[in-house]
Amino acid sequence: MEFLTIIQVLDSTIRLATPLLLACLAGLYSERSGIFDIGLEGKMLMAAFFSAAAAAMTGSVWLGLLAGIVASMVLSGLHGLASITFRGNQLISGVAINFLASGMTVLIAQDWFQQGGRTPSLMGGARFTPITFPFADAVRDVPIFGPIYSELLSGHSILVYVAFLAVPATWFVLFRTRFGLRLRAVGENPAAVDTAGVSVVGLRFAAVAICGVLCGIAGAYLATALQAGFVKEMTAGRGFIALAALIFAKWRPWQAMGACLLFGLLQAVALRFQNIDLGGIVIPVQAMDALPYILTVVILAGFVGKAIPPRAGGSPYVKER
Amino acid sequence: MDRMPKWADVVLIPLISLILAAILSALVIIGIGEDPVAAVKMMVSGALGSTYGWGYTLYYATNFIFTGLAVAIAFHARMFNIGGEGQAMLGGLGVAVACLYVPWPHWSIAILGASVAAMVFGAAWAAVPAYLQARRGSHIVITTIMFNFIAAALLNYMLVNVMRPEGSMDPATRSFPEAVHLPTLHDLLAPIGITFSKAAPANVSLVIAVLACVVVWALMWRTRLGYEIRAYGHSETGAIYAGISPFRITMIAMLISGALAGLMAINNVMGEAERLVLNSTEGAGFIGIAVALMGRSHPFGVFLAAILFGFLYQGGAELALWTNIPRELIVVIQALVILFTGALDNMVRMPLERIFMAMGNKRRNIGETNPLPDAEHSTKTE
Numbered sequence: 001m002e003f004l005t006i007i008q009v010l011d012s013t014i015r016l017a018t019p020l021l022l023a024c025l026a027g028l029y030s031e032r033s034g035i036f037d038i039g040l041e042g043k044m045l046m047a048a049f050f051s052a053a054a055a056a057m058t059g060s061v062w063l064g065l066l067a068g069i070v071a072s073m074v075l076s077g078l079h080g081l082a083s084i085t086f087r088g089n090q091l092i093s094g095v096a097i098n099f100l101a102s103g104m105t106v107l108i109a110q111d112w113f114q115q116g117g118r119t120p121s122l123m124g125g126a127r128f129t130p131i132t133f134p135f136a137d138a139v140r141d142v143p144i145f146g147p148i149y150s151e152l153l154s155g156h157s158i159l160v161y162v163a164f165l166a167v168p169a170t171w172f173v174l175f176r177t178r179f180g181l182r183l184r185a186v187g188e189n190p191a192a193v194d195t196a197g198v199s200v201v202g203l204r205f206a207a208v209a210i211c212g213v214l215c216g217i218a219g220a221y222l223a224t225a226l227q228a229g230f231v232k233e234m235t236a237g238r239g240f241i242a243l244a245a246l247i248f249a250k251w252r253p254w255q256a257m258g259a260c261l262l263f264g265l266l267q268a269v270a271l272r273f274q275n276i277d278l279g280g281i282v283i284p285v286q287a288m289d290a291l292p293y294i295l296t297v298v299i300l301a302g303f304v305g306k307a308i309p310p311r312a313g314g315s316p317y318v319k320e321r
Numbered sequence: 322m323d324r325m326p327k328w329a330d331v332v333l334i335p336l337i338s339l340i341l342a343a344i345l346s347a348l349v350i351i352g353i354g355e356d357p358v359a360a361v362k363m364m365v366s367g368a369l370g371s372t373y374g375w376g377y378t379l380y381y382a383t384n385f386i387f388t389g390l391a392v393a394i395a396f397h398a399r400m401f402n403i404g405g406e407g408q409a410m411l412g413g414l415g416v417a418v419a420c421l422y423v424p425w426p427h428w429s430i431a432i433l434g435a436s437v438a439a440m441v442f443g444a445a446w447a448a449v450p451a452y453l454q455a456r457r458g459s460h461i462v463i464t465t466i467m468f469n470f471i472a473a474a475l476l477n478y479m480l481v482n483v484m485r486p487e488g489s490m491d492p493a494t495r496s497f498p499e500a501v502h503l504p505t506l507h508d509l510l511a512p513i514g515i516t517f518s519k520a521a522p523a524n525v526s527l528v529i530a531v532l533a534c535v536v537v538w539a540l541m542w543r544t545r546l547g548y549e550i551r552a553y554g555h556s557e558t559g560a561i562y563a564g565i566s567p568f569r570i571t572m573i574a575m576l577i578s579g580a581l582a583g584l585m586a587i588n589n590v591m592g593e594a595e596r597l598v599l600n601s602t603e604g605a606g607f608i609g610i611a612v613a614l615m616g617r618s619h620p621f622g623v624f625l626a627a628i629l630f631g632f633l634y635q636g637g638a639e640l641a642l643w644t645n646i647p648r649e650l651i652v653v654i655q656a657l658v659i660l661f662t663g664a665l666d667n668m669v670r671m672p673l674e675r676i677f678m679a680m681g682n683k684r685r686n687i688g689e690t691n692p693l694p695d696a697e698h699s700t701k702t703e
Binding site for chain 2: 038078081082083086087088089090091092093095096097098099100102103104106107108110111117237240243244247284286287289290293294296297300301302309
């Protein structure tokens with residue numbers, strides 16, 4: 001394989017890994033605080049639509065991003081209301097949110113734009129444009145380093161860099177701040193946190209809100225940077241791949257980045273090569289599609305290290321009376 | 322500890338949840354500039370106004386009875402089988418294999434063979450997540466979600482690379498032979514003098530779905546195994562103390578659940594399409610969640626909820642045909658039903674419990690001659 005081909009595949013790996021990474025980190029905050037979230041997909045989809053709609057109407061991608069984040073946070077609030085305030089089943093709430101987003105986006109899109117459930121194509125300032133690093137053009141012809149710098153690292157939209165910077169930021173927040181310690185504690189043993197006089201409900205709502213912001217950015221990235229506008233069901237299961245990556249990474253930020261890059265690479269390869277011929281044995285493209293899910297099941301099964309979720313995950317906290 | 326009479330739990334709470342979902346749906350319809358009253362009228366006339374409409378309503382309902390029962394059985398064992406969609410896809414594969422590669426003499430024998438194939442394939446797809454839950458503690462919700470995606474990829478592969486007839490571009494199997502075509506309600510009702518629409522897809526599978534409701538009811542409330550499943554769902558520690566094996570119950574409950582979801586394929590694949598196509602399940606596996614929640618996991622409730630969703634599906638299709646309301650409205654209604662009957666259950670339940678407790682106290686205070694037995698009980702716990 002040519003060097004430039006490898007660079008191009010890795011370049012699209014980064015693009016495709018970005019929404020996964022943002023959603024995966026979103027899930028990380030939520031699940032570390034003890035709130036399971038299988039509604040990542042729905043929140044991304046809702047954010048994708050509202051960011052594209054706002055960007056199409058105002059012509060400003062930043063207003064689009066804001067609208068996406070707000071839309072995603074509304075769904076986060078709903079999830080929090082159901083699973084924290086009313087102590088409902090978090091998984092069922094997540095399922096409901098996914099369907100709500102899937103239906104509402106098409107319904108509203110049809111009402112606003114009459115284009116069969118999509119937004120108009122975004123142009124100019126309504127999209128995130130690539131950022132070119134300094135001297136990217138100058139060093140393009142330098143062997144090895146040139147293409148890596150100018151093709152692979154430079155030339156992505158700002159949200160890609162935001163996503164990758166969010167990894168160390170998340171690590172720092174979770175493992176080096178008081179808030180992070182409490183957030184992790186509330187996912188393991190909420191009673192202890194409560195005894196220490198810290199609000200379990202407050203912490204969990206904070207985590208769910210952060211989850212909403214990150215899912216909002218992920219959705220906005222899909223509709224305004226990766227593609228130019230919203231189309232029906234455009235998340236295409238990315239929320240679940242992010243969930244898979246989260247388990248694959250055993251709920252840790254750096255490993256989450258690794259998992260998302262791996263799954264992004266699988267998508268990039270499947271996109272570029274379709275069926276892969278390995279000297280006689282043809283790997284069908286469907287096998288590449290299924291691989292993230294199969295890997296996650298293998299990890300969950302505990303054959304390759306055990307994935308242990310936060311202990312209080314999924315169970316509502318009832319204060320003793 | 323019963324704070325409410327049973328009828329309130331079984332009828333009142335689902336009803337209030339349904340009304341809340343209906344109100345919000347009406348607001349959504351108003352929000353997109355349509356008239357909800359006219360929409361409901363159109364849905365009723367489209368889905369229930371003719372035998373054609375009924376034929377579609379019952380066809381969808383048949384799907385939802387199977388997937389609803391599948392989710393309900395898993396709920397009884399306190400498991401959330403979100404993989405009904407994948408299990409139903411595999412059931413479709415089983416039906417296709419049975420119908421295409423076995424020379425059946427008559428549909429009545431073919432449907433038995435196809436049912437067995439559908440149940441075996443569906444159960445097999447549920448078996449791996451069940452085993453991983455029972456032996457390795459892998460969360461069944463996550464594994465069944467993953468298995469839905471793996472099933473979609475597998476089906477895609479089978480249809481594109483293996484089962485597609487040569488020269489065809491369409492990712493689907495060839496049509497099933499004439500001998501395995503199932504009689505529709507038109508064929509079944511004509512001999513007894515009832516004229517039923519010929520074009521509607523409702524077929525003999527509906528009878529099997531109703532039978533499945535009865536069998537599931539008998540299994541859950543009239544057999545030892547059903548008792549064990551429900552006991553395990555109520556209290557795992559209690560069940561273990563009573564000598565019930567968690568591994569056995571987890572496996573059996575999930576296998577039955579997967580088999581029921583797979584069995585749906587005799588309706589949509591064998592009864593309607595008469596060949597296996599991509600996305601033949603059309604999300605019915607997920608609607609099973611809403612149906613089981615609304616039906617309170619009871620076969621009779623599942624039956625009623627399935628009819629309701631069948632009505633919504635057919636009515637929604639009519640709306641999409643004649644108005645500007647897209648079919649996705651049904652997805653929104655489905656989401657609201659899941660939200661209110663499932664996740665926000667306590668929002669309805671808590672105030673109701675308070676009302677009933679207040680009523681119980683009042684009755685005692687004024688010294689009613691015939692106090693309710695549970696009112697007496699609650700005096701002790703106070």
